[in-house]
Amino acid sequence: MLRRVFAFAPLLVAAPAFAQDWTVDTEASSVGFETRVSGAMVAGEFPDWHADITLDPDNLEAARIEARVLTASGSTGNVQMDQSMLSNSGLNPVEHEAATFISDDIRATETGYEAHGVLSMAGSGQDIILPFTLEITDGRAVADSRYTLARADYGVGSSSWGSAASEVTLILHIEADAAQ
Numbered sequence: 001m002l003r004r005v006f007a008f009a010p011l012l013v014a015a016p017a018f019a020q021d022w023t024v025d026t027e028a029s030s031v032g033f034e035t036r037v038s039g040a041m042v043a044g045e046f047p048d049w050h051a052d053i054t055l056d057p058d059n060l061e062a063a064r065i066e067a068r069v070l071t072a073s074g075s076t077g078n079v080q081m082d083q084s085m086l087s088n089s090g091l092n093p094v095e096h097e098a099a100t101f102i103s104d105d106i107r108a109t110e111t112g113y114e115a116h117g118v119l120s121m122a123g124s125g126q127d128i129i130l131p132f133t134l135e136i137t138d139g140r141a142v143a144d145s146r147y148t149l150a151r152a153d154y155g156v157g158s159s160s161w162g163s164a165a166s167e168v169t170l171i172l173h174i175e176a177d178a179a180q
Contacts, residue, residue, distance in 0.1 A: 048073035
């Protein structure tokens, strides 16, 4: 009798919840930004980036997001603004090749999710809470996020910038397929 109980014991143990890895579709995704300079809205993008994402809404404890954006790829389409953004007093890609975001604390909210992590750029890292929405259908995930930061918190911009681009809104659109 005891032998039978031990034989069935493995069936009584709950199966571990596995984390889901995602393969980002960079062609369908974007890392952009918008800000105000001299009262006018300015938008741009960073086309050179990479993200490793592990996320299962049913197992958020195993979730992790690690993203790396090459700062030299930033562009607004305006040569003068791009030169300022990529200058030594701007993002300074010569000394700080990439901006990164790392989070291993993802939480569900009433309106979506939050990634609690560290955003680092221009040699400065700040704890942030990145809100995002997420829809998963047939193995395809679509996430969108908007996050506004103060550029001065990261040491970006010299005193000559004044109030230009004092706040920058990151606009993220990520599409990914479930990794097999």
